Amino acid sequence: MDLNLRKAIISNISDNDQQQLEATIVDAIQNGEEKMLPGLGVLFELIWKQSDQNEKKEMVNALQQGVQQAASS
Template identity: 30%
Template sequence: MDIRQIILSNMKNKSKEEIKGFIQDAVNEKEELALPGMGILFEAMWEKRNEDQKDMLTSWIKESV
């Protein structure tokens, strides 16, 4: 298994609240070790979005940086 498969497998059966908690913990702790996992979750989400949703996400990112 590669890291993508491990992260996605670990998240697959989590509730929305558990996933939100994972994300919030990663943001709060500012741990660089969490960055690959966050990137993999972002990649998985991005791949399932349509162009309008991708435009919205990129707008949110632009506003946030």
């Protein structure tokens, strides 16, 4: 991913409060538009970098369960 895209996404949400950040995530997921995927990726990267090892393990477990569920649907 282009570093400029990361910076643009972060700049666009830098003043958002928790409710606005959550709304951004929910909207991106509910709309299911491909163009939203890079933004979600940047948000996930920020979350990952702020998480400790236990939180990362929980996220990977949740991801694995989600992938398995999506694959069986």
